[in-house]
Amino acid sequence: MGQNEPILGERLERVLFDQGTIRECIAGMGGRIAQDFHGEPLTIVAVLQGGALFMADLIREIHLPLRIDAVSVSSYLGGTESSGKVTFLQEKLPNIEGRNVLVVDDILDTGRTLSAICSRFREECNPKSIRTAVLLSKKIERSVEFEADYVGFEIGNEFVVGYGLDYQDEYRNLPMIGVLKDEWIGRI
Ligand code: 5GP
Numbered sequence: 001m002g003q004n005e006p007i008l009g010e011r012l013e014r015v016l017f018d019q020g021t022i023r024e025c026i027a028g029m030g031g032r033i034a035q036d037f038h039g040e041p042l043t044i045v046a047v048l049q050g051g052a053l054f055m056a057d058l059i060r061e062i063h064l065p066l067r068i069d070a071v072s073v074s075s076y077l078g079g080t081e082s083s084g085k086v087t088f089l090q091e092k093l094p095n096i097e098g099r100n101v102l103v104v105d106d107i108l109d110t111g112r113t114l115s116a117i118c119s120r121f122r123e124e125c126n127p128k129s130i131r132t133a134v135l136l137s138k139k140i141e142r143s144v145e146f147e148a149d150y151v152g153f154e155i156g157n158e159f160v161v162g163y164g165l166d167y168q169d170e171y172r173n174l175p176m177i178g179v180l181k182d183e184w185i186g187r188i
């Protein structure tokens, strides 16, 4: 780590993707999405909290008229392992009736979160179509049958933080993605 690196970055054991690499990846993905949806109205729905950062950068790489919205769910409850249950933290779902929808999340792990969101949207919101985009996808056997339409990077089965991804609600503001040093697990 460089001398001017913020102190938070020094808590990482390993950097997987730095800021420039993430930016390039998102630019490429935005271009592909713009091509695929060309001429179609589009609503991007971020999965809060982590998906918000990815959405903010991604939409500026999709040069089409579009709308944004968000859905708030929780599955990790702040720890490093999925609780297995997806809880919707808001009563009102986005207004996506008749719209092409792209749900964006930071990472695809067990698949439960995006699968639950897409099912609920299909059942209750009457969208025209639903696709999904994730910055990271863990190369693991999913708990449910689900794959995203747009994937930035594939990673192994390890717990990562940064660029929206948290550990106990912190580290989301790290501009890079990496693995925390053991000494920072279990303490803030
Ligand atoms: P899934 O429902 O696919 O198991 O998990 C998706 C959610 O779990 C993501 O939105 C993210 O909040 C959280 N998650 C999964 N893997 C990681 C990880 O390695 N690090 C962090 N910080 N969150 C993760």
Ligand code: MG
Pocket: 047, 048, 049, 050, 051, 105, 106
């Ligand atoms: Mg999440």
